[in-house]
Amino acid sequence: xxxxxRMTRRSLATLLSAVAAGVAAPAQAPPAAEADRxxxxxxxVRNFQAIQKVDVPQDTEPAFRFQA
Amino acid sequence: MAPxxxxxxxxxxxxxxxxxxxxxxTAVELARAFGERLEKLGPRYNALALSxxxxxxxxAHDVDRELKRGRTRGPLQGVPYGVKDLLAVAxxxxxxxxxxFAGQVFSEDAAVVRRLGKRGAILVGKLAMVSxxxxxxxxxxxxxxxxAGLNPWDRSRWAGGSSSGSAxxxxxxxxxxxxxxxxxxxxxxxxxxxxVTGLRPTYGLVSRRGSMPLAWTMDKIGPLAHTAEDCGxxxxxxxxGDGDDPGSAGRPFHFAPQFARAIRDLRIGIxxxxxxxxxxxxxxxxxxxxxxxxxxxxxxxxxxxxxxxPYSAVASTIIGAEGATSFAKLIRSAAVETLPDRRQKExxxxxxxxxxxxxxxxxxxxxxxxxxxxxxxxxxxxLLAPARYTVATKVDEALDGGGAAGTGIAAPGFRRxxxxxxxxxxxxxxxxCGFAEGLPVAIGLTGKAFSENTLLKLGMExxxxxxxxxxxxxx
Numbered sequence: 168x169x170x171x172x173r174m175t176r177r178s179l180a181t182l183l184s185a186v187a188a189g190v191a192a193p194a195q196a197p198p199a200a201e202a203d204r205x206x207x208x209x210x211x212v213r214n215f216q217a218i219q220k221v222d223v224p225q226d227t228e229p230a231f232r233f234q235a
Numbered sequence: 236m237a238p239x240x241x242x243x244x245x246x247x248x249x250x251x252x253x254x255x256x257x258x259x260x261t262a263v264e265l266a267r268a269f270g271e272r273l274e275k276l277g278p279r280y281n282a283l284a285l286s287x288x289x290x291x292x293x294x295a296h297d298v299d300r301e302l303k304r305g306r307t308r309g310p311l312q313g314v315p316y317g318v319k320d321l322l323a324v325a326x327x328x329x330x331x332x333x334x335x336f337a338g339q340v341f342s343e344d345a346a347v348v349r350r351l352g353k354r355g356a357i358l359v360g361k362l363a364m365v366s367x368x369x370x371x372x373x374x375x376x377x378x379x380x381x382x383a384g385l386n387p388w389d390r391s392r393w394a395g396g397s398s399s400g401s402a403x404x405x406x407x408x409x410x411x412x413x414x415x416x417x418x419x420x421x422x423x424x425x426x427x428x429x430x431v432t433g434l435r436p437t438y439g440l441v442s443r444r445g446s447m448p449l450a451w452t453m454d455k456i457g458p459l460a461h462t463a464e465d466c467g468x469x470x471x472x473x474x475x476g477d478g479d480d481p482g483s484a485g486r487p488f489h490f491a492p493q494f495a496r497a498i499r500d501l502r503i504g505i506x507x508x509x510x511x512x513x514x515x516x517x518x519x520x521x522x523x524x525x526x527x528x529x530x531x532x533x534x535x536x537x538x539x540x541x542x543x544x545p546y547s548a549v550a551s552t553i554i555g556a557e558g559a560t561s562f563a564k565l566i567r568s569a570a571v572e573t574l575p576d577r578r579q580k581e582x583x584x585x586x587x588x589x590x591x592x593x594x595x596x597x598x599x600x601x602x603x604x605x606x607x608x609x610x611x612x613x614x615x616x617x618l619l620a621p622a623r624y625t626v627a628t629k630v631d632e633a634l635d636g637g638g639a640a641g642t643g644i645a646a647p648g649f650r651r652x653x654x655x656x657x658x659x660x661x662x663x664x665x666x667x668c669g670f671a672e673g674l675p676v677a678i679g680l681t682g683k684a685f686s687e688n689t690l691l692k693l694g695m696e697x698x699x700x701x702x703x704x705x706x707x708x709x710x
Contacts, residue, residue, distance in 0.1 A: 200580075203577045207584070221600045227599045230452075
């Protein structure tokens with residue numbers, strides 16, 4: 168094997184990641200419905216995270232009356 | 236019979252009733268005129284869900300007989316109106332704006348329809364709405380059985396949602412007033428976009444029996460009309476306790492603005508940043524002018540802003556969980572795929588994955604929000620803010636495309652006031668206050684729970700001093 172054909176670890180990693188990206192790209196492009204599902208679930212998570220940031224005193228009961 | 240003059244179509248309910256009593260025309264003539272106009276022009280705005288003209292004419296005959304005998308039943312007697320298609324009308328389709336429910340028929344009228352019937356009001360049609368009142372969220376205005384609600388001021392713009400048809404019908408003079416519903420902005424938004432007066436009542440003041448349940452702890456029914464005065468008369472007709480609505484506050488409402496506190500004794504809270512930064516630039520002059528008008532009327536203007544809470548996250552979690560529970564059967568069926576908006580379908584499905592712990596945590600934060608709103612309203616009788624911070628969006632514009640991203644300004648102002656008010660169950664009155672780029676601009680007045688008479692008094696006084704609510708779109 169000549170030097171020109173030798174494969175270093177770095178070039179092998181680059182090749183494998185390029186192949187992986189090339190193969191995976193079509194499969195990763197989500198159909199529109201899948202994108203909507205992902206976005207809907209991501210929105211839930213964002214909401215939970217925002218709510219969890221609120222400092223709620225331990226003795227706070229859930230709202231059971233709905234007028235201030 | 237000579238056709239009624241065009242001014243009739245933009246008259247208030249009070250004016251129409253006065254003319255009926257004077258015998259300028261009969262209730263049958265009025266019902267026929269509005270019924271025909273609604274059938275003819277309603278589809279132009281995708282506002283009509285179902286014409287009830289024949290039933291209306293029968294009701295109107297009865298009213299004419301009563302009026303001949305001198306039996307009067309108040310300012311709504313003989314006046315046509317429409318209802319959002321989430322309110323049941325016995326024996327006729329109630330679609331909730333959604334294909335899976337296109338054939339749905341109930342055997343009883345909604346409580347509010349029955350109550351208006353007792354006042355002699357004439358129901359001429361059911362009005363289009365966003366599917367399931369927007370439950371699950373939606374990306375496009377076209378999320379409706381009738382297609383996108385089109386704005387009578389500019390049909391390339393959205394009428395707002397979810398009470399799209401109700402607002403468009405009033406704005407275009409197709410019905411003198413209409414009923415809508417609000418869980419989180421569904422009266423406020425279309426009223427503001429279409430330039431009509433809208434009232435979201437205090438939670439529990441109006442029975443929801445016979446209405447589509449989206450979020451039990453947040454759903455309200457209220458009027459959209461040409462004036463605050465008409466909203467008051469409609470609220471007086473539909474409000475009151477109902478043992479069959481578990482959310483009912485069991486309180487009556489007497490429309491008596493004359494006994495509300497004098498305007499010079501009222502403190503109105505505003506956030507200057509709303510008028511200087513948050514509202515779209517072309518709207519600011521009209522909004523500032525409205526504030527000055529209230530100052531001129533004698534109110535004391537005080538500066539404040541909303542306390543810092545994740546209002547939208549809390550509301551979305553609560554409405555998402557309650558809505559997914561309410562529609563669980565649909566969501567788990569193949570019929571959910573017939574909803575027109577993909578984002579709504581996925582939003583509804585995702586709602587089923589909200590845990591009890593997440594829901595209850597949102598409800599705990601809601602309690603803190605209620606306490607904070609109570610504290611805020613101890614410093615001001617009324618909060619005044621732009622009802623919407625932009626004019627009506629374009630019909631094909633994505634509604635979840637970052638509109639909530641904000642201005643990059645840290646000061647919250649009252650940007651989330653409508654959501655905060657809905658979480659706290661507070662009433663809000665929307666008043667047209669001018670135009671920007673040819674489209675309506677409106678303010679919202681948020682009051683303390685059960686302070687509708689104060690809001691309506693402010694609205695009536697404001698509308699005595701201004702003419703924004705009298706402007707008509709070119710039809």
